Amino acid sequence: MFFSLLDELTILLRQTLKRTESRPRTSFVAWPSFSKMSDCSASSHGDILTKHCETKGREKNAKAKKKRKKSKKPIVEISSRKDRRIITEYHTLNKTIDSVRKNPSIHREDKAAQIAALEAKKEKIGGINAYQKASKLGEARHGSFNSAKWILKQLRAHNVCANRTEDEKLRLLDVGALDNNYKKHAKWIQCTPIDLNPQSNEVIKADFLKLDDKKYDVVVLSLVVNFEGDIRKRGDMLRKCPKLVVDKGYLFIVFPRPCLDNSRYLNEELFVSMLESLGFYVCSCHSSKKLSFFMFRRTRQVRVKSFPKKILRKGGNHNNFAIVL
Numbered sequence: 001m002f003f004s005l006l007d008e009l010t011i012l013l014r015q016t017l018k019r020t021e022s023r024p025r026t027s028f029v030a031w032p033s034f035s036k037m038s039d040c041s042a043s044s045h046g047d048i049l050t051k052h053c054e055t056k057g058r059e060k061n062a063k064a065k066k067k068r069k070k071s072k073k074p075i076v077e078i079s080s081r082k083d084r085r086i087i088t089e090y091h092t093l094n095k096t097i098d099s100v101r102k103n104p105s106i107h108r109e110d111k112a113a114q115i116a117a118l119e120a121k122k123e124k125i126g127g128i129n130a131y132q133k134a135s136k137l138g139e140a141r142h143g144s145f146n147s148a149k150w151i152l153k154q155l156r157a158h159n160v161c162a163n164r165t166e167d168e169k170l171r172l173l174d175v176g177a178l179d180n181n182y183k184k185h186a187k188w189i190q191c192t193p194i195d196l197n198p199q200s201n202e203v204i205k206a207d208f209l210k211l212d213d214k215k216y217d218v219v220v221l222s223l224v225v226n227f228e229g230d231i232r233k234r235g236d237m238l239r240k241c242p243k244l245v246v247d248k249g250y251l252f253i254v255f256p257r258p259c260l261d262n263s264r265y266l267n268e269e270l271f272v273s274m275l276e277s278l279g280f281y282v283c284s285c286h287s288s289k290k291l292s293f294f295m296f297r298r299t300r301q302v303r304v305k306s307f308p309k310k311i312l313r314k315g316g317n318h319n320n321f322a323i324v325l
Contacts, residue, residue: 086125093122098229128197147222147254147293148174148181154284154295155218160250164188173216173244175208176224192216209236213243222254223291226321231309235274235325242278242298251280251296258321260292264313265322268292274325277305 169190177193194206280296
């Protein structure tokens with residue numbers, strides 16, 4: 001019996017020891033001095049503040065990324081450099097084709113072959129569709145700026161829009177339009193956008209020189225006259241304007257600045273004289289970094305004059321843009 005009690009005590013001791021070993025042990029360390037304790041508390045407090053600021057900064061950046069809106073600018077398929085190359089090359093090819101057609105020294109068969117080769121080059125860069133697409137993308141890349149903004153500003157400044165109602169809208173002809181740039185102002189403007197090769201369903205396919213002599217309150221020729229390669233057809237386009245603009249109506253013409261500022265055969269004074277001979281006087285003009293804007297008003301004082309091609313600027317650094325009227 002004594003031995004059985006001893007065995008039971010042994011078992012109880014073993015179980016107690018196992019429980020004690022399973023409990024976490026408390027370790028004791030030496031208490032630091034007051035100076036060391038203050039240094040440690042300051043450094044640990046600084047570390048905690050730094051980590052807290054970093055965490056807050058990450059949270060703010062994450063929220064900002066979530067709230068950040070996607071850009072509303074259109075996706076541009078062609079680079080700006082390629083846009084300019086297409087536009088320049090297309091204009092150059094048109095001028096070359098025109099000069100080949102007019103050259104009497106080229107045999108008829110050779111002339112046809114040269115023109116066909118030049119037309120093939122135009123198609124290789126995308127033809128008129130690529131040219132107009134490049135022009136439209138250029139507008140979008142620069143904040144969708146087009147001449148309509150300046151034209152609307154001048155119409156308001158000269159009170160042309162005053163007293164206009166839906167029953168008596170301003171009749172506006174927009175030549176060479178890429179789109180209907182005046183549809184937001186349909187309450188007081190009745191716009192007729194036309195182009196030889198429309199890129200929008202809202203633009204009517206029509207040739208400006210073949211239009212019936214229907215009268216408009218406003219005619220817009222924005223970057224259209226310079227697109228024509230034939231210098232005499234450019235003059236024909238100007239001659240067409242008095243037939244389309246009502247008496248005391250308005251004519252807007254926009255050129256690339258080099259056409260007037262750096263041409264061997266044309267400057268602003270000569271261009272204004274051409275329009276004055278057709279019965280228009282300048283109401284307003286403006287020059288941006290790349291464009292020249294003109295607003296003319298029609299009068300009944302038409303003084304028919306001829307304007308042949310003459311050298312106005314000498315030197316080798318000028319372009320050959322000209323208008324023969």
